[in-house]
Amino acid sequence: MMASNDPLEDKRVEDLASHLAETTDKNVPNLLLALQDILDSVVPGSQRADKIKKDIWNFELLQSVLLALKQDFSLINGKWNTAAALAKILAHCSVGLDPPDSHEFHALFLPDAAERLLILSRNIQHRYCKIPEKTLTLKDDLIKNFKEVVDSLQWLYSGHLFLTTNVLRSNYLLQMLITDDRETSIILLGMVQSAVRVNSLVLNTLDEKVVHSVLDEIIFKLSAFNDAEIGAAATRALVNIADVHTPLIRLLYTRYKGLRPLLSRWTGRGFGRDLKRLLALLDAGSAQQAELHRLHRAATTIQAIWKGFLQRKKLKKANRGLATLQRSYRAKKVEKSRIQEYEREQKELEHQLLMARRKAIRETRQKQLDMISAMPPGDVNKYLAMSQIQCAIRIQARWRGVLERRKLGLRKATARQVKAAITIQRHARRFLKKQEEKKKEPLLWQPPPGLDDDRRVELQKVIDEKRNKGTPKERNREAQEELHKQAQEMLLRYFAFRGKQRKTYQKREALLASLETDADLLTNAPKLEDASNRDVYTFTSHSAPIAAKALSNHREELLLLRQPWWRKLHIEEKTDDEIAEEYDTEFKIL
Known part of the structure; x- marks a missing residue:
């Protein structure tokens, strides 16, 4: 698939180069925009992308882009949008490109490209500052183009670190920094911060005057502007420069002595973290002290985070414990109320049953009194005597029931003991039976039952005939060892199953003997009228179950x-x- 697409890509680059050779200079920038489609059609960092970048360099299309950026884009179709797009193409094609003529590319082309992007940025900034505030749409387009060109420049020197020196010592950068515009100042301060962060040794390669000029412009913005975003960008730039370039701390402390009180007016403007770091650097006065302060702040921060973690952990544990305690207390409270309600209901039920029983007793006694009053006087004593006898019978029945229920536990225990004894006896008899069977088993070295001398002689003749029937094949040492190994395995397998077969044979013989005994016993059984106690004893089992x-x-x-x-x-x-x-x-x- 890749091999089929490579010739197509090469042809597109070649066709674009031929079109550029035939067109006028005014149409060149718009034709060069087709390079972006070619770059977007491949995966960045792949072999196809590298090949296309080399083709663009070999057909001198990248040099054409650099020449096109030198034109006045106010007269070109698309104007500064076209310029921003060409700047993006120039940066993306230059990063990752390693042409054969490396000296020309690195020593001449790349510095010229960085300078051209700075000039283009300055031109866009100049036009942006000249446009009145009424034309907001045009200003928005220009600031967008300015940001795209600066991003392309950052992409370019992030791929080639030595260009950061060319960018920071360029007069065009200082000219752009000397501006009162808010939007472009924020973007430029971010570019300076990015250049120092990409190449931490870039300030060591610059002249002292260049470093002072850049710092003068950054500190001027802190003193002259009131916008919080500009103050935040300038403060962040100073902090990042001081992190990678330690001599800057001493320079800020000696050269800019009025910076410390100047920074106090930016307190509470939304970038307090960077402001505190810059004030700490100024208070330190040297790189060593600043490093000690930084380490102290780091240690303090780590301790605060760790203590906060421990406190939050304890708080969570306390919350869980409190929740568990509350849940347990509520559950116990609910259980206690439920038990109290249940006891109250039981007491109420007992009271109702007691009242019903008393009422029933009163009604029964009233009926007895009514019945006695209706009886003849002579039958009253007889009725009372019968009532006393019935009451005595009931009392005796209740008492016998109590005695029998008391004996029930003893009877159950006795029945359990009898059952346990029967179980033990059954297992003991089974064990003794197995031991007797083992004693009756023949030894392995003894011949199997039924093999007498005549049968042995007959089998030996059969074996001799089979041996004499065919002479064995000649075998080598390895074949003989393999045959011997197979014979040993078969012999071990035979001896392994021999004991089991003998046990099965003995069980079968014992079962047949038992069946014959039972059959003889049933066949010779006498009639019921002729049976004696001895016959009954013969057919009686001695097992209780x-x-x-x-x-x-x-x-x-x-x-x-x-x-x-x-x-x-x-x-x-x-x-x-x-x-x-x-x-x-x-x-x-x-």
Whole structure:
């Protein structure tokens, strides 16, 4: 994709150069504006952008832009807007360009370009100051063009730092600084501040007279102007220059002795931070003292920020603690009121129940009195005797209930102990059974059951026949080792599963023996009328849970036999879970 676009870009630059060669000088600036579209079509800093900049230099289009900036743009179409656009093209094409003839570019072209941009800025400033205030639209356009040209100049010397020396010692810059206009003064002070910040050693390369001239103009604006923005820009410029050029502090202290009281009139004008820094520099009187003051202020600021952070952290913690305390107090208060309300309701309910009980007792006694008064006199004593007997029966029933409820806990504990004992016995029998089975297991070195000598001789003959049937292939050392390794793995796998197979075989044999024993027992069982106690003992289980389950099943079968046939239609078989739940219920009853 890049290879297909490069010839197109080269052709556009070449076509623009051919058009410029054929046109008149008046149309050259407007044609050169097409360079901006070419630059905008590529990514800044890419290889395509570098190639286009070299093509612009090789076709001498950049030199044409510099020559076009020397014209009077009041007669050109677009006027000073065209000049500002050409200044932007000149700056953006010059930054990042490294042509083969580097000496010509750096020693001749770039200083000339910086000087031309300063001249263009001075011309725009001159026209801006001459225009009356009534034509505000034209003044707005000119100040916008002036700012664009200054921004292009800043872009140019930010890419080539040695140009900051040419800019600051230029007479055109001093001429522009000597102005009473507010807008251009602010922009120029910002440019001076930017140049010193870009190249911190630029003031060391300038003559003392140049530095004094620049400082005279900056301090003059502090003394002669009342506008807060100009004062802020001048103060900020002095502070930034003093940060990168420490001899300036001593110069301000010795050369401009009246600056300290002069700055007091700018207090409270909106730039107090920069003003405090400048006053601190003036109070220090030397670079060492200023550095100490700066470090002291930095330490004080860090301590203040850290203490503020700690206090805010404590305040947040206190707020959270207070909120938690309030929330806990409110919750306890709500819980206390709820408990009080609940107790009040319970007391009210108890009082109502007591009154209802008393009322019922009074009504019952009144009915008894009415009934006794209606009885014949001879039956009254009999009725009272029967009432006393019934009351005694009730008291005895209540007391027996109390005694039985007292014994219920002991019965539950006994049932729990019986259940625990049964569980322990079951696990013990299972463990002993496993131990007996392990003792009965044959050792691994013993031959498997059923392999006698005849069978062994027969298998040995089969093995010999298979060996004699085909001679083994000749194998190298590695193949033999691999075969030996496979045989060992198969042998280990056989021995690993051999014990499990024997256990399965023994379990199967034991189950078959148990089934045969049960079958013989059921086959030889006598009839019910001929059964003796010994036969009953043979079919009786010694496990309490099994006996309880058998008894339950027997009762169910008897109950089912007594039922009519139509009740047996909807009887469903019970699941294992229902049977287990039923067993647990019966065991608890027992």
